[in-house]
Structure formats: C-alpha cells, structure tokens
Amino acid sequence: MKPLAARTAALKQSDIRAITALTREVGGINLGQGICDMPTPAPVKEAACRAIAGDRSTYTGYAGIRRLREAILHKAQTYNRLPATSDAEVLVSAGSTGAFVTAIHALLDPGDEVLLFEPFYGYHRNLLTLIGACPRVVPMHAPDWRIDFDAVRAAITPRTRAVLVCTPANPCGKVWTRDELAALLAILQEHDLYALTDEIYEYMLYDGREHVSLASLPGAYERTITISGFSKTYNMTGWRLGYAVGPAPLLEKMGLINDLLYICAPTPLQYGVTAAFEMDAAYFAEMQAAYATKRRMLCETLERIGFGVSWPQGAYYVLADVRPLRGRVPGFEDARTACETLIRRAHVAAVPGPSFFQHPEDGEPYLRFCFAKEQPVLEQACRQLSEAFGGRA
Ligand SMILES: Cc1ncc(COP(=O)(O)O)c(C=O)c1O
Numbered sequence: 001m002k003p004l005a006a007r008t009a010a011l012k013q014s015d016i017r018a019i020t021a022l023t024r025e026v027g028g029i030n031l032g033q034g035i036c037d038m039p040t041p042a043p044v045k046e047a048a049c050r051a052i053a054g055d056r057s058t059y060t061g062y063a064g065i066r067r068l069r070e071a072i073l074h075k076a077q078t079y080n081r082l083p084a085t086s087d088a089e090v091l092v093s094a095g096s097t098g099a100f101v102t103a104i105h106a107l108l109d110p111g112d113e114v115l116l117f118e119p120f121y122g123y124h125r126n127l128l129t130l131i132g133a134c135p136r137v138v139p140m141h142a143p144d145w146r147i148d149f150d151a152v153r154a155a156i157t158p159r160t161r162a163v164l165v166c167t168p169a170n171p172c173g174k175v176w177t178r179d180e181l182a183a184l185l186a187i188l189q190e191h192d193l194y195a196l197t198d199e200i201y202e203y204m205l206y207d208g209r210e211h212v213s214l215a216s217l218p219g220a221y222e223r224t225i226t227i228s229g230f231s232k233t234y235n236m237t238g239w240r241l242g243y244a245v246g247p248a249p250l251l252e253k254m255g256l257i258n259d260l261l262y263i264c265a266p267t268p269l270q271y272g273v274t275a276a277f278e279m280d281a282a283y284f285a286e287m288q289a290a291y292a293t294k295r296r297m298l299c300e301t302l303e304r305i306g307f308g309v310s311w312p313q314g315a316y317y318v319l320a321d322v323r324p325l326r327g328r329v330p331g332f333e334d335a336r337t338a339c340e341t342l343i344r345r346a347h348v349a350a351v352p353g354p355s356f357f358q359h360p361e362d363g364e365p366y367l368r369f370c371f372a373k374e375q376p377v378l379e380q381a382c383r384q385l386s387e388a389f390g391g392r393a
Helices: 015-026 042-053 066-078 095-107 122-130 149-155 178-191 248-262 267-278 281-305 335-346 375-389
Strands: 090-094 113-118 134-141 160-166 194-198 224-229 241-245 317-321 366-370
Touching (some): 015 335, 066 090, 066 241, 095 122, 095 224, 122 134, 134 149, 160 178, 178 194, 224 248, 281 375
Parallel strands (some): 113 134, 160 194
Antiparallel strands (some): 090 241, 317 366
C-alpha cells in the first residue's frame, strides 16, 4: 500500500487523551483535560431545544445566522472594545478551533512563519504545522510569564507573517497587559505582521485583572483576527461553536474557507447560543467568583504538597512546577512519571508539561492542572492529593 500523506506522520494521540484514558481505568478525577463539567446555562439549552423542535435543521449562511452575528458584533464592540462596525466582520464557526483553522488557511502559505509564545496551547502549534506553516517559539519567563520583546524581534525573519497571542493563556494563565500588547503592536506595525488572538478565556480573570483585546488598540484592528467562542464561558465544549471578528475583506475569505470546511456551524445550536447574550452581568460575576475560589483551593493544595505554584492571572489552569518535589518525594523524576504517580497514588490526573513546549525537555518541570470542575469534585480531588502527598485539604 502507498504511504499516507506526509502530514500524518507526526500525528499521534496527545498526552492529554492518553492521560484521560489512564484516569478512566482507575476511576480517578481528571484535572487534565480542559473540560468544564458544569451545566450549560438553562436559557441556552432551552433556546436550542426550541430551534430543534421548530425544525431549524437546514444549513445557514456560511458566516452564521444574522441574529447571532449581530449579538457577537455588539459584544465585540462593548466588551472587547473593537472598532468593528458591521456583522460582515463576524464569522461563526465550528468552535473557536474552527475559526482558528479558517484564519490560518486565509493568512498563511506553506513555509510562512508564525511566532508562538511558549508554553503554548498544543492545538495552535499542531494546526499550524498541519497546514505547512512554521511555528517559531518565543519563550515566556516564569513565574509571571514575562515577555522579552528583544526575543520577539530576534525571532522575526523575512518569512514571518503573523504572531499568535493567547490571552488569558492556556496553559500558564498569563493575562497580557495593555502595555505588553502596545509593545507587540509596535513590532507588528514595524514588520507589517498580522496578529491572531485566542481570547477564549476572556471572562476568567483574577485579582482585578482586566482583559484587553489587542485589536482594541488604535491601529491594531486592521491587522488582527480576534478569536473567541462559547465552549468555556458557557460550559459547552461539545456544542462546537466559536467565532472570529476582524476586517471585512479578511473575514469574507475566512467565511469562504469556513464554507468549504464545515459549510456552517450547527444550525439549531446557533439559535440556542444566541440566548447566551441575554445573560446578565451577574452570570459573569458569579462565574468569576466561583473560579477564584477554585483557583485558591487548588493552588493552596499544591503549595502545601510542595509544588512550585505561580498562581494563574486568568483562565482555569495551574502550571505547577514539580522541581521542588524532586529528590524529596519518589515518583516525580520527570513530568510523565509525576503524572503517573499522581494517578496511581491520588487518583488525580494532570497533563505533563512537555505537551506545551517545542522542546519537550523544557516542559519536564511542569504539570498542568485544570480547576474547571464542580466544586465538590475539585474538593474531593484536593482531598485525595493531600491524603496521598501530605498537607491538609
Ligand atoms: C486556548 C484555547 N483555545 C481554544 C480552545 C478550544 O476552543 P473551542 O472549543 O471553542 O474550539 C481551547 C480548549 O481547551 C483552548 O484552551
């Protein structure tokens, strides 16, 4: 038989899924995969049920239904402060991942380079690679994941076409400040680069931090595709709905690519998620408060055990440093072994750090824990961790 396409050669099941399988085997609690197990808001579910009952079952236009695009436009103008003016600047896709895939197809030719800040979300690196683009990694510096803008400049080559910013970031929880974004924008303008932003965790912020969209800065909108979605904010990862906002000519091309790849996002669910925009401010405030409590619970548990913990500024992950445990507690020699030790002894799963680094050895010091769990489940996980490794839950 002839071999498969060359692009499949490097594809393998991600560590995250392998860990999920192992956790199931022992009946453990999975703080690995970034799945929120809280319920989807009732008004959203009810609106989707009405759409299904009402036979909203045919394809929509490739950019999504107008009512939803208008709602996204309004949110982009008010929450993100983007200078978008028309729903032609909005595309609804199959998750924010779908929006990202259409964006990279629209912007990048094979061999084009994209700057990616490390630690990164694996899908970003892997999707860029899949389409033949070349991710070039710029490290962020622990504990607060500082950006070295000289390193950003040094990573730019004549093939560089775009920079990818994930804020708040998975896996390290960094929230980019306005000053950092302004410094990046100056570089984008100087080198005529595009920006892609992933803002899927834009409502999960701690310690009074503010979410700033790069595209809200003067002069940024015309070179930026802002991507977000519903999976995280409304606990609906399986609905596969997300969106992009950006300049109309670019978004029009992304829409045509969306048409080829997906035709459209699922129709009744588009109607359902439109109801999400009617949620009041209390919804977001309660969500933030609940995540802040969960962040504290998990960070304190990990600190008591002896992990090095830089508390996330946003999103719902903790990237914990296992180095302080090495030599003191057996089974923490490398990230993979540490993960297996946690599953075996505490029945709690995390993700090994190498998944988030270009050179896997750079990720060996880290494990990523997700705290988007129902409160009693997270409490139980913290108790199990404490009982297995010391400290009090
Ligand atoms: C940074 C980031 N972007 C995108 C996604 C996926 O989002 P969606 O479900 O909208 O495709 C995730 C999920 O973990 C993520 O962490």
